[in-house]
Amino acid sequence: MSRRVPLMLQVVTGDPRPINRQIVDGVRRLIASGELPVGAALPSVRGLAQQLAVNPNTVAKAYTELTTEGWLDARAGLGLFVAIPRQRLSDDERARRLDDAVQRFAGDIIGLDYPASTVLDRVAVELDLCLPKKSA
Structure with a gap:
């Protein structure tokens, strides 16, 4: 156990x-x-x-x-x-949730006045931290 x-x-x-x-x-x-x-x-x-x-x-x-x-x-x-990983949501639901998340995120950061490249770089770094670590 x-x-x-x-x-x-x-x-x-x-x-x-x-x-x-x-x-x-x-x-x-x-x-x-x-x-x-x-x-x-x-x-x-x-x-x-x-x-x-x-x-x-x-x-x-x-x-x-x-x-x-x-x-x-x-x-x-x-x-x-x-749990063992599995496809938890339908493709349509995944797309809907991605759209919702991106719209919320864009609404939250638009007033911060950062260039898109800076925002995308920060998002990429955060996603790299969240995604499973690959072993060599």
């Missing part, structure tokens, strides 16, 4: 996203980057709630969303584990 380790997540009070969204986004990022490998055990709802100093219902809501989307597997009596 996998040992449970604290998730390296932070909840930022000034973030416009709700806390459960920050948790969902953080866990997705950890899984996508390979920092949380397939089969890794996640902390219990209470354990993560204590670690982040948030309400357990908030963590439960985030875990439910991640399980529904196929990022996590719930095993009766054992807890939550990182």
Whole structure:
């Protein structure tokens, strides 16, 4: 059985996203980057709630969303584990979500007055940090 380790997540009070969204986004990022490998055990709802100093219902809501989307597997009596990767969304839904995310992002950064090349470079760096690490 996998040992449970604290998730390296932070909840930022000034973030416009709700806390459960920050948790969902953080866990997705950890899984996508390979920092949380397939089969890794996640902390219990209470354990993560204590670690982040948030309400357990908030963590439960985030875990439910991640399980529904196929990022996590719930095993009766054992807890939550990182699921085997699979296509979680239809192509149409993936395209819709990408469009929504790009539109939100563009709306958020347009007033910062950076050249497009600077923005694209920063996005590329961030994506490189999130994508699974390739081993030689």
